Amino acid sequence: MSNVPVAVVTGSNKGIGFAIVRALCKQFPGDVYLTARDPGRGQEAVAKLQEEGLRPLFHQLDIDDLQSIRALRDFLKEKYGGLNVLVNNAGIAFKVHDTAPFAVQAEVTLKTNFFGTKNVCTELLPLMKPYGKVVNVSSMASSSALGGCSRELQQKFRSDTITEDELVELMTKFVEDTKKSVHEKEGWPTTAYGVSKIGVTVLSRIQARMLNEKRKGDHILLNACCPGWVRTDMAGPKATKSPDEGAETPVYLALLPSDADGPHGQFLSNKTVRTW
């Protein structure tokens, strides 16, 4: 088994994830895994970074596929005995003008952004080594979507006692409510992406609390963040930040020094803790 520290970035064959891998290859003292659901796209991305003189490693990972997540988990367990840095970056967004029914957009978006990310956490968080760092890439869209929720939902999503099961129930209810076209009446905003990222931010707050309760002595720091508005296939060419600039806050959180006792359980943008 290797004693080399290891970092994994989900959805890193392009966009912000690719830039996070690039930065980690330069700054993280260990093995950095670029992961992609499609091995061809993944290997192509690895080759691009190799041309820059960097040495990322590759592992397949489709966060929608539990078998794929578990294969990565078993690989990390066997080769490294755990994991030091996990960046949950993979995500999707329908384009504004997409004509797919809202209920379809809700189901598909929540499937990857919330349920996929949650499944990765369920399988990989137990592998986190002491002083490990977990970064969940959320979005400012989570804050604005929270503002568009009913008072009752806002209270639930801001609660310091909400459980992961309760959050899963709420995210499932959103999808069901869209299918019945009662989501607005039930207090939801009309943004599937925004609700999926509420899920990611609230999940991060819950997971940080669980780490405090169950693994206090291990000094693991877990946070959610927004990368900013970044020029990628998701956000388009008009966005204000380059992918490398978008990677800055996630990389800052992934490389917090081992003597740092925070941030933990926070939502950050531009390396600054934001009020949830």
Ligand code: NAP
């Ligand atoms: P992007 O260029 O579209 O890249 C998304 C990445 O996620 C791709 O590598 C994609 O792989 C991967 N992915 C999608 N579904 C996946 C799955 N099921 N399993 C594994 N990988 C999957 O988007 P981006 O702008 O870099 O976004 C990265 C993250 O930042 C997302 O979580 C996004 O919500 C968040 N974010 C972005 C912005 C922005 O302005 N760009 C703002 C706020 C938050 P494929 O190539 O196979 O599709």
